[in-house]
Amino acid sequence: MTEDRWKFVSHSPEETERLGRILGSLLRPGDVVALEGDLGAGKTVIARGIARGLGIQKPITSPTFTLINEYPLDGAFFYHVDCYRLGQHRDAGLEALGIGLADLPDESGIVVLEWAGRVANLLPSEHLWVELHHMHMKESFRDILAEGRGKRGGELLRTWRAKAEVKS
Ligand SMILES: Nc1ncnc2c1ncn2[C@@H]1O[C@H](COP(=O)(O)OP(=O)(O)OP(=O)(O)O)[C@@H](O)[C@H]1O
Numbered sequence: 001m002t003e004d005r006w007k008f009v010s011h012s013p014e015e016t017e018r019l020g021r022i023l024g025s026l027l028r029p030g031d032v033v034a035l036e037g038d039l040g041a042g043k044t045v046i047a048r049g050i051a052r053g054l055g056i057q058k059p060i061t062s063p064t065f066t067l068i069n070e071y072p073l074d075g076a077f078f079y080h081v082d083c084y085r086l087g088q089h090r091d092a093g094l095e096a097l098g099i100g101l102a103d104l105p106d107e108s109g110i111v112v113l114e115w116a117g118r119v120a121n122l123l124p125s126e127h128l129w130v131e132l133h134h135m136h137m138k139e140s141f142r143d144i145l146a147e148g149r150g151k152r153g154g155e156l157l158r159t160w161r162a163k164a165e166v167k168s
């Protein structure tokens with residue numbers, strides 16, 4: 001495994017949220033976090049942690065039906081996107097364009113996408129990719145694989161890992 005990949009196990013929703021909080025504290029406008037994983041894997045849980053790490057106190061609900069939830073930050077926005085309903089077909093990218101996804105990210109936005117694999121062709125080359133997987137026989141364990149893509153993605157991965165591995 002290269003230094004641009006990090007694999008770890010979360011043992012509880014609280015641990016996943018904590019990881020998100022640490023990541024959120026590192027993000028700045030222009031950053032993109034792509035979340036992938038099965039139904040109920042914990043994408044929204046980690047997204048909630050990211051929002052908390054950004055200082056957002058509002059309830060974080062899944063944007064399954066709204067597609068995008070927008071939260072104001074100081075001089076920027078946090079966009080929480082759910083690509084589930086964009087489907088898996090070839091023209092998913094076109095549908096995404098239709099909802100304005102192609103305009104994200106911009107310099108004032110921090111973007112977290114659930115089911116990011118469905119808009120893989122629209123992701124900027126620099127992003128942090130995070131996969132969450134259920135583990136057999138372990139109800140509350142999740143295998144999490146993070147990959148830093150591009151310069152900024154790699155930088156985020158290294159600082160996130162360093163902070164998360166400090167025992168708290
Ligand atoms: N280690 C864990 N990390 C995250 N969530 C966990 C963990 N263990 C159990 N859970 C539970 O799994 C569920 C994860 O739900 P969540 O909505 O975050 O999943 P999701 O990946 O966003 O699903 P969807 O594809 O429907 O959007 C929650 O009920 C949470 O309490």
Ligand SMILES: [Mg+2]
Binds near residue numbers: 062
């Ligand atoms: Mg979700």
